[in-house]
Amino acid sequence: MSLQRRDLLLTSAAVVFTPAVAAPRPLRIPHVSARAELERSYPAQLLEQALAAAGMPVQLEPTTELIPQNRALQELGRKRRLDVVWTMTSVERERQAWPVRVPIFKGLFGWRLLLATTDVAARMREVRSPGELRQFSMVQGLEWPDTSILQANGMNVVISPSYDAMFKQVRLGRADAFPRSVEEIWWEVERYGQGLTVVPDICLHYPAAIYYFVAPEENELAAAIELGLTRLRANGAFDRLFETHHGQDLARAKLATRRVIELRNPLLPPQTPLNKSELWHRP
Structure with a gap:
């Protein structure tokens, strides 16, 4: 499926998606980092809150073992082990899976x-x-x-x-x-x-975006994640969660006082929303 076709399907799904009260949907996610307990991690919390905001409550089910990023993408799909993966985007990764183009770590x-x-x-x-x-x-x-x-x-x-x-x-x-x-x-x-x-x-x-990815056929799930993230951004919950998890690290880094060595990222897909400054952190 072409990237243009995916984008058209996602737009259509987002328009017709109607949040409804339902029993929590089991959502299989990877254990991709040794840092902290997964249920307390920033990507897991943001995903849970976004889908709740979109009217699709979920019960996150992390894998018990660590899964490398590339292998996690290969495990996406109903007949495989995972429903949602978060990882840095690239042209090749966007060919493998469906990206929700909201940079969850703000770059x-x-x-x-x-x-x-x-x-x-x-x-x-x-x-x-x-x-x-x-x-x-x-x-x-x-x-x-x-x-x-x-x-x-x-x-x-x-x-x-x-x-x-x-x-x-x-x-x-x-x-x-x-x-x-x-x-x-x-x-x-x-x-x-x-x-x-x-x-x-x-x-x-260098410009870099970490997105949520889903299997190519999961257009409704992708639309729900994007809708939920949009709502969290609008009501300030996105920024509050971001600050809770990353504010201390950013304060310690003092990026505004450092000399920035700018590098290019040739892996970045052209659809990356670099023109939306509100999605990115700038010191």
């Missing part, structure tokens, strides 16, 4: 701080351009969209198949730094950052 995963040893951090804090950043190596995960984004910008990327090993690689000098989103880095410093520090004065930025 926070495109704002990156750098974990490094103290010695490397002292040198990296002087970086003023992508060209100077290319003098340093950065570790990223296998099949992560960010890996391709950094490589497309000519960065020296060390690829690792193991999340836990990436922190060790930086400590051992096998990579100079580990770029992490402002939403992730402070939690990771506390748990995995022994011997590492957040590089001061600079940050990386």
Whole structure:
């Protein structure tokens, strides 16, 4: 199904969708992060609130095991294990599944701080351009969209198949730094950052959106999620939940005081709503 055809179906579904009081629908979601308990996570809470606002109450049913992002997309569909996945969008991912084009993290995963040893951090804090950043190596995960984004910008990327090993690689000098989103880095410093520090004065930025994705045939579910998110934005509940979960991390990051190294994101689909400033965080 073409992206244009999907968009037309989603628009039609949104118009005819009529919220109704009903028993909670079981909704299968992935356990995609080791951070916090899933039922308390921001994406899970936002999804539950959005569908409630759209008149489709749900009972979230997370998987018991962690599921990598790429595999989670493959598990979408009635005959598979998942109903909704949230992950960073790309042209390829929007071919695989149906995106609800509301960036639920307001682009926070495109704002990156750098974990490094103290010695490397002292040198990296002087970086003023992508060209100077290319003098340093950065570790990223296998099949992560960010890996391709950094490589497309000519960065020296060390690829690792193991999340836990990436922190060790930086400590051992096998990579100079580990770029992490402002939403992730402070939690990771506390748990995995022994011997590492957040590089001061600079940050990386590229446009990046994390969406909810559903199976291509689930146009009614996609329409309900979009309707609910629109209603939460209109009544302020979206921003309140965002601030509750991310306000402290953003305050600690002090992005407005940092030198921003802008990078391009060639994976970003042309339908990404970059022109809607109200959907994005800007320091």
